[in-house]
Amino acid sequence: MSDAPLLEVRGLTKVYPVRHGGRRKELRALDGIDLDLRRGETLGLVGESGCGKSTLARTLMMLERADAGQIRFDGVDPLSLRGTDLLAFRRRVQMVFQDPFASLNARMTAGEIVSEPWRTHRTLYRTSRDRAARVAELLELVGLRPGDAGKYPQEFSGGQRQRLGIARALALDPDVIICDEPVSALDLSVQAQVLNLLNDLQQQLGVAYLFISHDLSVVRHVADRVVVMYLGRIVEEGGTEPTFERPLHPYTGALLSAAPSLDHTRRRERIILSGEIPSPLNPPSGCRFRTRCWKATDECATTVPPIADDAADGAHTAECFHPLRHQRRHQRAGDGSKSGSDRRM
Template identity: 65%
Template sequence: MSESRATTATPGPPADGPRENPPLLEVRGVTKTFGSGRRRLTALDGVDLRIGRGQTLGLVGESGCGKSTLARVLLGLERPDEGTVRFDGTDPFALRGKELLAWRRRVQMVFQDPFASLNARMSAADLIGEPWGTHRDVVPGAKAREKRIRELLSLVGLRESDAHRYPNEFSGGQRQRIGIARALALNPDLIVCDEPVSALDLSVQAQVLNVLSELRTRLGVTYVFISHDLSVVRYISDRVTVMYLGKVIEQGDTENVFERPQHPYTAALMSAAPVLKPTRDARHQEIHLQGEIPSPFDIPSGCRFRTRCWRAEDLCATRTPPPVVRETEDAAEPHTALCHFPLEAGSAWV
């Protein structure tokens, strides 16, 4: 895995340049704030990312970093203050009426809590078919819908006879499978998964993750996968985006980010991830960050991570770090980070 040296890019979208296949989703310079005056919170600050068709993008970061707000923007539930969102070349926020309704079919969600996201008074069949009440032309006719419900149940590893059972009759993993089947009912291109296995036992997590992976292979669906569990993200994701206080601070192919992080914050996250074969290598020694996460109402000047960074220097307090690009021969996309003093590939993290 040979690599070229890291270079400092000019400010702007860090993953720019010609590519063979246009992305399914592209976000450029998206900013989202809440409140006003001194109580103005910047939830997203100049976010750039892109997702290719059939890819899984893992979205990681501590609580409050902006992951959920970004998910709401991708779903069209929050309008960005600045920046652009392009879904298959179209700006979803410019759509109205039937065009907007048609777009909403293409983007669906799997929720975190399978116990709270399903109506206890509805059967599995009713839950899966619920989206067709709004999008009536997707599967027209009662017989066609009954057939499609059976197909979806089978697709997520449930029995056809489960169609008439209620949520309280299923385990947590089975409920999440119903949630996945409901998300698939409209034949979406993109599914946003918000911590979809965090409420499940480890063995059940593996089953649900395998279902998601198999569906991607069979249907070509694209995922945005939000999780705090780095082992889960590493297992399911093609690319990883790391966020800190509303900013994307590193992104790249999964193995490059996990094995050769550039940003100290990413290195700290990865050092805390469990490894199957612990070694004395400094890269596998856990990094304990000092101090608390700064308030999103009072983001530090310069590099927003500098107050907790062991590599910070005076420059970090006065200048916002530019994107640094590490080109890799074995990756389809550049590996980028926002850091004045990025970690060298293969070097110790501490």
């Protein structure tokens, strides 16, 4: 795995104009997102429903246009691309969707589904023989049989459908696959099979994953690093083990305390959050989490928190005035030092 980021995101912002109570307002789905994804790496993205995870995925896929910020993919800004250059970029970033039932066209065979991307990217496999051979290879790669190419999605089980969706994502030989809750609709035993498949494919092909999930146990199993989102902002990021073993942000600590565990020798104190998740139409000032945080003070309401880092691991950081443990703290730009958008991992 290379240390140089394949995907760099800085200050990414996405705002939706909406009407609420007869007035026009702005919903800031993404508010200054910074993250890096390296080649061959799995980056886990966790957070509650409505925090902006899927909006980030759609924006990175260029299905949504960012309102501010910068994306660099292999040194190139995809937001500036047009025509054939944009088409070439789309080859390199693909997606596996949450619902293996709704994401496949019931009127198309498995072979047609896998080969459909080649209708747009016509230079990859020019003859029907080449396309049929590649379809057979991809089906075998994901654990299906070449003879399954003639079947329709409704003839497969849920796990097999998700394997078919993964084969479609691999059809264009991408560098990055965005996995948006790829196993949440599957039975537990099938989840393990699909996760092991994704891991095996990464080992064989060197593909990088942005793995979006609300299931912390799944993220801990598959991710090399983790970012935690809350109301459109990343509040904590770091290696998987440091983040799970030594959470810095109170929100991360609350999420982990609610996650079930089979290890009864290490009980984590349950943290019960009070209040409801604030509306993204009217997010709290200062720290977004302060209205539910038991550690909040007056400064949390007036100022965006500084970056605190783990004294044992400078790459493990959180946006918080009062981290769960005593850590080093950096002031933001304007206070004489480093800003949140200057974070590096």
